[in-house]
Amino acid sequence: MITRVKNNAKYLFTRFTFIASMIFGLISIIQMFVGWDILGVKEDTKCKIFIFGMLLVACIIVALIWGIFFSNKKKILAEDEVEIVVKYGDLFKVAFPQTQKKEKIVVIAVNRCFDTVISKDLVKSDSVHGQFLRKFIKNDSDRLQLDSEIETSLQEFDIPYEVLSRSDKRYGKLKKYPLGSVARINGKNGIIFFLLALTEFDINCVAHCNKHEYVDCMLKLFEYYDAHGQGNELYLYPMGAKMARTGLSKKEALDVTVVLTKISKEYLKSKTTIIVDGRNKNEISIMDL
Numbered sequence: 001m002i003t004r005v006k007n008n009a010k011y012l013f014t015r016f017t018f019i020a021s022m023i024f025g026l027i028s029i030i031q032m033f034v035g036w037d038i039l040g041v042k043e044d045t046k047c048k049i050f051i052f053g054m055l056l057v058a059c060i061i062v063a064l065i066w067g068i069f070f071s072n073k074k075k076i077l078a079e080d081e082v083e084i085v086v087k088y089g090d091l092f093k094v095a096f097p098q099t100q101k102k103e104k105i106v107v108i109a110v111n112r113c114f115d116t117v118i119s120k121d122l123v124k125s126d127s128v129h130g131q132f133l134r135k136f137i138k139n140d141s142d143r144l145q146l147d148s149e150i151e152t153s154l155q156e157f158d159i160p161y162e163v164l165s166r167s168d169k170r171y172g173k174l175k176k177y178p179l180g181s182v183a184r185i186n187g188k189n190g191i192i193f194f195l196l197a198l199t200e201f202d203i204n205c206v207a208h209c210n211k212h213e214y215v216d217c218m219l220k221l222f223e224y225y226d227a228h229g230q231g232n233e234l235y236l237y238p239m240g241a242k243m244a245r246t247g248l249s250k251k252e253a254l255d256v257t258v259v260l261t262k263i264s265k266e267y268l269k270s271k272t273t274i275i276v277d278g279r280n281k282n283e284i285s286i287m288d289l
Helices: 002-007 009-031 045-069 092-096 128-136 140-156 211-228 251-261
Strands: 073-079 082-089 104-111 182-186 190-203 234-236 270-275
Touching: 009 045, 073 251, 073 270, 082 092, 082 251, 092 104, 092 128, 092 190, 092 234, 092 270, 104 128, 140 182, 182 211, 211 251, 251 270
Parallel strands: 082 270, 104 190, 104 234, 234 270
Antiparallel strands: 073 082, 182 190
């Protein structure tokens, strides 16, 4: 909690000044018509100082409650048909709804071979890629179906690929697609997945992606969305941290994602939502974006 207050200090201060100015402005207006005695306050300096102090404390408390418990979303851009929002939440609640929803596109970053097997030597189960596979695949038949859909989607646009050998990559698929390639996969209840080829595996299947590749990949994603998104709402997340090994911190990955989304607004003729894992509220501030 303390960490979250520190990370949101600037925003909390703006909330405090807003609340304080409203309250003290209202009091000043009231005093234009009635005196302190009518309000039941003695014409005593100490009494006034005490009331002033209590009001300041109340403003601080309200600002803290507002900033910590109710500031879970920030609109970054609202311009013509374009809306960009950053919010705390659970990407997979959006990706796997229980009931039919209007069509939405959810971006999932994967490796450039589009592997679909979870293992400690390939796709880690706690990565976003791994969590997607755990929820999407229930049995071997589901995996074969997903592999087929990925292959079909990539072949539809004649995306070239390189065939690796086991001296290049010890486990998993050997077809490596270009950075930023997208496989379009139909989910359930109106969800469409854009599987985005972001990371490259080394021989030991350790994922790598540098900062320049991350930027290039995101720009290619937005170009693909412009051509094939059909105006559906787009959901993504800061993909450049942790297992992508870009060298970006979680906050830096969010900042870069927001900047790239804003400068790509010409491709985003709809609402775009960047979801920050709600478990990271204490680490990542979204109100200072």
